[in-house]
Amino acid sequence: MANEANAQCDALVAAGLGSLVLFPSDSAYAAREASYWAANARLGPTCIVQPKTTADVSKVLLVLSIAPGNFAVRSGGHSQWAGGSDIHDGVTIDLGAMRNASYDATTQLVSVQPGLSWVDVYEEVEKYGRGVTGGRESTVGIAGFLTGGGNSYFTGRYGFGCDEVANFEVVLATGQVVNANKKTNPDLWKALKGGSGNFGIVTRFDLNTFPSTDVWGGMSIYNSSATEPLIKALVDFTSNNKNYPQDAHILIYQYDPTAGSDIIVATSIVDTYGVVNAPAFAEIQAVQPLVADLEVRTMSNLASAFVLPANQRNIWFTLTFKNDAAVVQKVVDLHEQLVADLKAALPASDFATRCLFQPLPAFFADRSVAQGGNVLGLDSQKDDMILWLGNGVVYSEANQPLMQSKMAAWSSAISSFAKAQGKDVGFVYLNYADGSQDPLSTYGSANIAFIRKVAAKYDPLAVFQRKVPGGFKISRI
Ligand SMILES: Cc1cc2nc3c(=O)[nH]c(=O)nc-3n(C[C@H](O)[C@H](O)[C@H](O)COP(=O)(O)OP(=O)(O)OC[C@H]3O[C@@H](n4cnc5c(N)ncnc54)[C@H](O)[C@@H]3O)c2cc1C
Structure with missing residues (x-):
């Protein structure tokens, strides 16, 4: 396992992604591990790779989907259990460097990258008098929250956080970048609203906003x-x-x-x-x-x-x-x-x-x-x-x-x-x-069957089931 993990890190470097890779000897590696919310969630991966763009995520997935060995996917790192979003023998794809949020006054959507915390999103939309259905604590990560449901102070008015995602930009295991919304890939759009990391890596969330008051x-x-x-x-x-x-x-x-x-x-x-x-x-x-x-x-x-x-x-x-x-x-x-x-x-x-x-x-x-x-x-x-x-x-x-x-x-x-x-x-x-x-397993048989079908359609080689052991996986149901 350790040999495979070293080979994975080497493969990332060989693919020209070395500038994105952090090893345990790097001070930035220690800082990223320390930034997991729960001390027990820090598993010490063989290396961390920090994509800066969607194209980087695509290149990283192309390497890690093929190379032997396992990997983890981490955004805000608020998953509180060991193995939620980190790995020991393997590579952690850390989306923490993807931290852009921008509000579009025409569409009234805010586009958010997965490395942000909710306070960053609130601060962006509040500049325009808008609000979003986000987490109740400032530091909570947005990607896990939105793909796992998302209970907010605004749920009574607007539903769960996931219900307000107008579009997900997703990198599939093949490296292909797709969008998932009401019209394009609507099955993936629905499955990502609660189905967590079973399908691909979300690199952008386009969120509905609403007029905000204090x-x-x-x-x-x-x-x-x-x-x-x-x-x-x-x-x-x-x-x-x-x-x-x-x-x-x-x-x-x-x-x-x-x-x-x-x-x-x-x-x-x-x-x-x-x-x-x-x-x-x-x-x-x-x-x-x-x-x-x-x-x-x-x-x-x-x-x-x-x-x-x-x-x-x-x-x-x-x-x-x-x-x-x-x-x-x-x-x-x-x-x-x-x-x-x-x-x-x-x-x-x-x-x-x-x-x-x-x-x-x-x-x-x-x-x-x-x-x-x-x-x-x-x-x-x-x-x-x-x-x-x-x-x-x-x-x-x-x-x-x-x-x-x-x-x-x-x-x-x-x-x-x-x-x-x-x-x-x-x-x-x-x-x-x-x-x-x-x-x-508690989502009901129709939803379980649906998640299974969507996971098989968008990840036919089951990369996220076989090689990403962390998080909650539909193949384990
Ligand atoms: C202090 C605190 C307060 C909280 N408050 C709330 C709250 O008010 N309401 C609520 O509903 N929940 C709340 N939560 C729970 C929170 O929603 C989850 O911990 C959520 O997973 C956090 O998202 P994250 O991006 O930080 O997760 P991470 O730990 O980074 O990841 C969680 C899971 O999502 C997967 N994942 C991460 N990024 C991506 C991605 N880009 N694409 C696909 N899969 C990905 C990971 O592999 C992992 O399985 C809170 C948690 C904490 C610790």
């Missing part, structure tokens, strides 16, 4: 006695969200000794029209917070104000269940037990946990359908749902296996409880999933 919102922190009313408020907000599609809410539990002494409860609320104390939040705001940071601000400012810490060892699990207070309460109880168990096993300062609940009402999929459809399969869900994200953090490699098994057990216990209550939905959101989860 947004209002931010975070509030409560003591734990607020749990019951806040769970009720979450469930009610989720049921009513279709009447207030401009409003977004996340209920958060966190144990982080560096930020506070024990488990804290927090809410994130955002009105995307900038309405202060918007009526949809009345029930949430009736609960008295200890501290609140709610302001009218630009989206780029909001995205930069609340950012999860990078450079930690992260384990994420996600599940989706029906909008039900008993299930949410059970998850919260299990989180308390998890923290107690971890405190018994580890020094309290050696770990952190988070437990986030995001409304996923059924109407979110209406926009997806209206925009040409995606492959997430949420349009088949008739009930309002809650998207759960559990996040375990450890600071040393030695503690990672323990956290991995505790997080898997937590997720499994939630799943069993939701199933027993008839509240399980089965959907696993790819962008939050652990590598041991199987998000593509």
Whole structure:
């Protein structure tokens, strides 16, 4: 494997691409590895190749598709699990040098290269009074977000991030550059909306924009006695969200000794029209917070104000269940037990946990359908749902296996409880999933068959299945 990987790097150099290749002895190599959001996602590839243009990506793929050995594809590097977008024995194609964003006032599209983070896109479109359905944190990468779905503060108004991609420019394994939109290669366009890295490398996203205003919102922190009313408020907000599609809410539990002494409860609320104390939040705001940071601000400012810490060892699990207070309460109880168990096993300062609940009402999929459809399969869900994200953090490699098994057990216990209550939905959101989860298998049989067919059509030699082991692959379903 190591020999093959060395030969791959040599082949890139021999093809005249040496100026784009970084080796472990290069300081730029270390900087790129350090720029993966999660410390455990950095696998130390044999070399990194950094294309600057679509033509470079095409040349790189021509070499790596043929040379023996495996490779990885990385854009923002926010995939939190080891093997999401890096590789050890092999080459990482790092799109981080492709960082252009340009707004076209005639088409009202913003064309974005995959190396950008969402804050770069917000800053570009805000110059023209426009907005996009992007990530809620400034540093999140755009390519994984958009090809995995993309849950945004704007999802109620505009659907998932992927639904707002008017055109993908894609380099196929053969090096051929194609566009995928409603008229040209529409099957690839739809499959890329949730189907992740199964087809090719996206080198440009042309995104719909909308007239933007400042947004209002931010975070509030409560003591734990607020749990019951806040769970009720979450469930009610989720049921009513279709009447207030401009409003977004996340209920958060966190144990982080560096930020506070024990488990804290927090809410994130955002009105995307900038309405202060918007009526949809009345029930949430009736609960008295200890501290609140709610302001009218630009989206780029909001995205930069609340950012999860990078450079930690992260384990994420996600599940989706029906909008039900008993299930949410059970998850919260299990989180308390998890923290107690971890405190018994580890020094309290050696770990952190988070437990986030995001409304996923059924109407979110209406926009997806209206925009040409995606492959997430949420349009088949008739009930309002809650998207759960559990996040375990450890600071040393030695503690990672323990956290991995505790997080898997937590997720499994939630799943069993939701199933027993008839509240399980089965959907696993790819962008939050652990590598041991199987998000593509939860998209429904028609979408799975469709992704398989499109992958075989655009990558007939199955290069992205055979030689790109990272990410979630349709051939493993
Ligand atoms: C702090 C933080 C906040 C987040 N906030 C949100 C949020 O608000 N909403 C939400 O929905 N998600 C959110 N996420 C999850 C996020 O959407 C995923 O981590 C996503 O994969 C990030 O994209 P990336 O480009 O950084 O991914 P990478 O790690 O670079 O890649 C992810 C996957 O996409 C593939 N890929 C990368 N680039 C390309 C390309 N150009 N063409 C084809 N395939 C490619 C990779 O091979 C890999 O399998 C958040 C994550 C973090 C860590």
